[in-house]
Amino acid sequence: xxxxxxxxxxxEIMAYRDGELSAERAEVVAGHLQSCAxxxxxxxxxxxxxxxxxSWKIAPLASDASFEGxxxxxxxxxxxxKRPWIRSRFVTFGGRHPFLSGLLGSVAAIxxxxxVVFALAQRKYAVxxxxxxxxxxxxxSDNRQLAQSLQTAPADQAATSSEESQPQxxxxxxxxxxxDSLTAQRDALLQRLQMEQLTSNLANPQATPMPQxxxxxxxxxxxxxLVVKDFEASRLTLDAVLARHRGYAANLxxxxxxxxxxxxxxxxxxxxxxxxxxxxxxxxxxxxxxxTQNGEEVTQQHADLGARLKNSREAEQRLQAILLQRTGKxxxxxxxxxxxxxxxxxxxxxxxxxxxxxxxxxxxTIDLNLAEEYKAEIGAPSxxxxxxxxxxxxxxxxxxxxxxxGFLVFLAEYGPLTMIWLAVLAALAWFLHRRWxxxxxxxx
Amino acid sequence: MNETPxxxxxxxxxxxxxxQGSPEALTELFRRYQQPIHGFFRRRVTDPARAEELxxxxxxxxxxxxxxxxxxxxxxxxxxxxALKILRAQRRKAIFRAAFFGRPEAASGPAxxxxxxxxxxxxxxxxxxxxxxREILLLREFEQLSYAEIADLLHLPINTVRSRLFRARxxxxxxxxxxxxxxxxxxxxxxxxxx
Numbered sequence: 001x002x003x004x005x006x007x008x009x010x011x012e013i014m015a016y017r018d019g020e021l022s023a024e025r026a027e028v029v030a031g032h033l034q035s036c037a038x039x040x041x042x043x044x045x046x047x048x049x050x051x052x053x054x055s056w057k058i059a060p061l062a063s064d065a066s067f068e069g070x071x072x073x074x075x076x077x078x079x080x081x082k083r084p085w086i087r088s089r090f091v092t093f094g095g096r097h098p099f100l101s102g103l104l105g106s107v108a109a110i111x112x113x114x115x116v117v118f119a120l121a122q123r124k125y126a127v128x129x130x131x132x133x134x135x136x137x138x139x140x141s142d143n144r145q146l147a148q149s150l151q152t153a154p155a156d157q158a159a160t161s162s163e164e165s166q167p168q169x170x171x172x173x174x175x176x177x178x179x180d181s182l183t184a185q186r187d188a189l190l191q192r193l194q195m196e197q198l199t200s201n202l203a204n205p206q207a208t209p210m211p212q213x214x215x216x217x218x219x220x221x222x223x224x225x226l227v228v229k230d231f232e233a234s235r236l237t238l239d240a241v242l243a244r245h246r247g248y249a250a251n252l253x254x255x256x257x258x259x260x261x262x263x264x265x266x267x268x269x270x271x272x273x274x275x276x277x278x279x280x281x282x283x284x285x286x287x288x289x290x291x292t293q294n295g296e297e298v299t300q301q302h303a304d305l306g307a308r309l310k311n312s313r314e315a316e317q318r319l320q321a322i323l324l325q326r327t328g329k330x331x332x333x334x335x336x337x338x339x340x341x342x343x344x345x346x347x348x349x350x351x352x353x354x355x356x357x358x359x360x361x362x363x364x365t366i367d368l369n370l371a372e373e374y375k376a377e378i379g380a381p382s383x384x385x386x387x388x389x390x391x392x393x394x395x396x397x398x399x400x401x402x403x404x405x406g407f408l409v410f411l412a413e414y415g416p417l418t419m420i421w422l423a424v425l426a427a428l429a430w431f432l433h434r435r436w437x438x439x440x441x442x443x444x
Numbered sequence: 445m446n447e448t449p450x451x452x453x454x455x456x457x458x459x460x461x462x463x464q465g466s467p468e469a470l471t472e473l474f475r476r477y478q479q480p481i482h483g484f485f486r487r488r489v490t491d492p493a494r495a496e497e498l499x500x501x502x503x504x505x506x507x508x509x510x511x512x513x514x515x516x517x518x519x520x521x522x523x524x525x526x527a528l529k530i531l532r533a534q535r536r537k538a539i540f541r542a543a544f545f546g547r548p549e550a551a552s553g554p555a556x557x558x559x560x561x562x563x564x565x566x567x568x569x570x571x572x573x574x575x576x577x578r579e580i581l582l583l584r585e586f587e588q589l590s591y592a593e594i595a596d597l598l599h600l601p602i603n604t605v606r607s608r609l610f611r612a613r614x615x616x617x618x619x620x621x622x623x624x625x626x627x628x629x630x631x632x633x634x635x636x637x638x639x
Binding site: 020075436 | 462467470471474475478479482483486487496499500503504507539542543563566567570581584585586590591606607609610613614616617620
């Protein structure tokens with residue numbers, strides 16, 4: 001349309017008509033238009049097109065007073081209740097830095113999740129602790145009532161009542177040791193009472209026509225888990241306790257690893273009468289982590305064993321009488337001797353069992369676990385740097401290998417399924433994209 | 445459009461006044477731009493009622509975004525940018541519905557409703573333009589936006605806007621001079637914008 005010798009382009013002519021040219025170029029175009037008929041025609045054509053477009057008129061919208069009123073109300077309420085400064089700043093910041101705000105949001109969300117999990121974990125561990133304390137308090141009150149009912153220690157009773165008047169000031173460990181000593185006294189008194197009853201029964205059999213039942217035979221077991229500060233001192237105290245109460249260690253295993261807390265597991269046998277005081281002394285070694293007390297009633301078992309033993313002894317005596325009085329074939333004599341040997345064996349086995357049972361009753365068992373409160377030492381020897389690097393490299397290689405193998409296993413397991421779904425979704429996305437492109441090509 | 449002798453406050457000042465708590469400023473802006481924004485949608489959306497709804501949505505969006513307004517560009521550009529976003533969202537929804545529920549019957553086009561014979565002819569010619577060229581032409585001819593404002597709105601270089609505008613005008617001229625084919629006359633602009 002426009003020849004090459006024209007000094008202005010058609011677009012510049014259009015821009016000149018639209019008032020979008022710089023003053024300098026506008027002057028050039030205006031001058032050229034006056035001298036060039038072709039460019040004048042071009043300008044007229046462009047002007048004609050714009051003129052035609054003005055025929056597309058839109059009927060003015062009828063005034064909608066209701067919407068205008070609603071908008072005014074909303075504007076008034078919006079301006080009267082302005083957003084807080086910080087909120088509006090947040091919105092502006094989020095709009096300007098979407099990536100950064102997204103990152104900060106993610107960090108906040110992760111922090112929230114970690115906090116919630118941590119709080120839940122704290123709660124989980126706090127509940128058993130509270131429960132343990134409740135049980136202990138109930139146990140204390142039981143022991144206290146028992147001590148009062150026995151009326152064995154008025155001084156302690158007075159102390160207990162004074163402690164009740166000020167429970168908040170009472171230290172837990174003090175109460176615990178006091179009540180342990182009370183329990184020990186109670187056990188000793190019970191045994192003395194039973195012995196006195198037994199003695200009086202033997203002295204005056206007519207006074208009590210009905211035979212009084214013997215004292216129950218109870219094999220007691222106590223399990224203690226303690227955390228101590230000074231391991232060496234605790235070890236010495238343990239030996240002293242054993243010596244004082246004439247007990248012994250049936251089994252003792254001490255572990256003293258380097259750069260780690262030391263520990264000791266022992267199975268102690270203490271005379272039953274001294275159990276309470278021995279346990280109280282052991283508890284004073286450190287903080288009690290766990291305590292269990294068991295009492296196994298073996299009276300019936302002991303009585304059965306005694307009866308069977310008595311029968312077997314009588315059978316043995318009868319057999320020996322037969323052997324002495326009767327004469328017969330050598331085979332019969334041998335048979336009687338064999339029977340005597342068998343009965344003798346049974347008697348010895350039962351005697352050993354009875355002895356063991358009585359020993360279990362006489363000597364209570366304390367399963368003791370001592371653990372040291374570990375404090376890391378500054379000058380503690382540590383592996384050399386080269387060893388640590390070597391170990392780290394080996395661990396890194398193993399981790400990398402495991403990760404690659406895990407990824408390949410995952411691919412082998414879920415790869416085919418993932419491919420199928422990707423193909424289905426890609427086909428759907430492609431279909432929608434095609435429709436989108438077709439539609440937007442017509443509507444911008 | 446921006447200033448009148450009776451109310452000399454500029455659009456930008458009014459918008460800032462509204463952002464700082466003056467509800468009357470928004471009412472004044474609504475009065476100034478109600479008809480232009482309605483015309484903007486009316487030329488691009490088939491359904492007149494839908495066009496009015498979109499106009500109202502534009503002002504509600506302006507109300508909600510008042511706190512974030514910063515006078516970096518002309519208020520007019522800012523307002524048309526909101527309108528363009530709302531228009532695009534409307535078209536996306538229409539296309540989404542069409543993809544899943546089938547294309548609904550096109551409402552009777554504006555040409556059959558309120559246009560004269562000339563305007564029907566013009567619309568049909570405009571409907572045949574390439575989409576971006578058409579949008580540039582409409583923004584220039586009817587919304588009276590400058591090349592720079594159009595480039596800002598459509599995220600195009602200003603030279604691209606100028607060359608495309610020239611191409612659209614030349615093509616429109618040719619289309620208006622040529623006899624309108626029968627199949628083209630069936631095509632009512634805008635095609636994909638039915639509500």
